[in-house]
Amino acid sequence: MKIKTLTLVAVGALALAGTASAQQQRGLGRADTDGDGRVSQAEFVTARTARLTEADANRDGQVTREEAQAAWQANRAERRSQMFARLDTDRNGSISQAEFEAARPERAGQRANRRGGPRMQGQQRRVGRAFAQGPVQIEQARVRASEAFATLDADRDGYLSEIERQAAPARLREAMQERRAERRAQRGASRPAPASE
Numbered sequence: 001m002k003i004k005t006l007t008l009v010a011v012g013a014l015a016l017a018g019t020a021s022a023q024q025q026r027g028l029g030r031a032d033t034d035g036d037g038r039v040s041q042a043e044f045v046t047a048r049t050a051r052l053t054e055a056d057a058n059r060d061g062q063v064t065r066e067e068a069q070a071a072w073q074a075n076r077a078e079r080r081s082q083m084f085a086r087l088d089t090d091r092n093g094s095i096s097q098a099e100f101e102a103a104r105p106e107r108a109g110q111r112a113n114r115r116g117g118p119r120m121q122g123q124q125r126r127v128g129r130a131f132a133q134g135p136v137q138i139e140q141a142r143v144r145a146s147e148a149f150a151t152l153d154a155d156r157d158g159y160l161s162e163i164e165r166q167a168a169p170a171r172l173r174e175a176m177q178e179r180r181a182e183r184r185a186q187r188g189a190s191r192p193a194p195a196s197e
Helices: 001-013 020-031 041-055 064-088 097-104 102-112 123-130 137-154 162-190
Strands: none
Touching: 020 041, 041 064, 041 137, 097 102, 137 162
């Protein structure tokens, strides 16, 4: 159970930045690769594990801490280029004071979502724990993604509809809370009773 949780944390650490629900909506929408308006389990699993698969530089089915850091650095450079392109609205290769000021509300919203939000607290610590037991296995991440899909597919038709996608953040949060409660109960049951005098 601990490995599954750590794998999920690693997937999330590589895949998410910013607010979970907003990105999840965009991410699940992009997962619909065939454009039919629904997300199949195969599309969902592929989307959820894409960053890990990309980070697996030597294609051995696992992602080491070093591979994850290299992928993060590469994505960081790409994100900076995209940010510059968004700010440089007249496409002249430089950002004027007016362009910079015009983007201020957007940047402020991104910073608010990125920093201090309850979902981001302790993110680095969780990433460190994810790799504490060694490389993250991509196949385990696929299994966890399949389990998450089963949680989200409320009508069990094998696809995520728009309604199910909108409910995804709340359903995943509930499932995580249930797993935590189960683990706490198991830990409590496995502890020996205090000796009475």
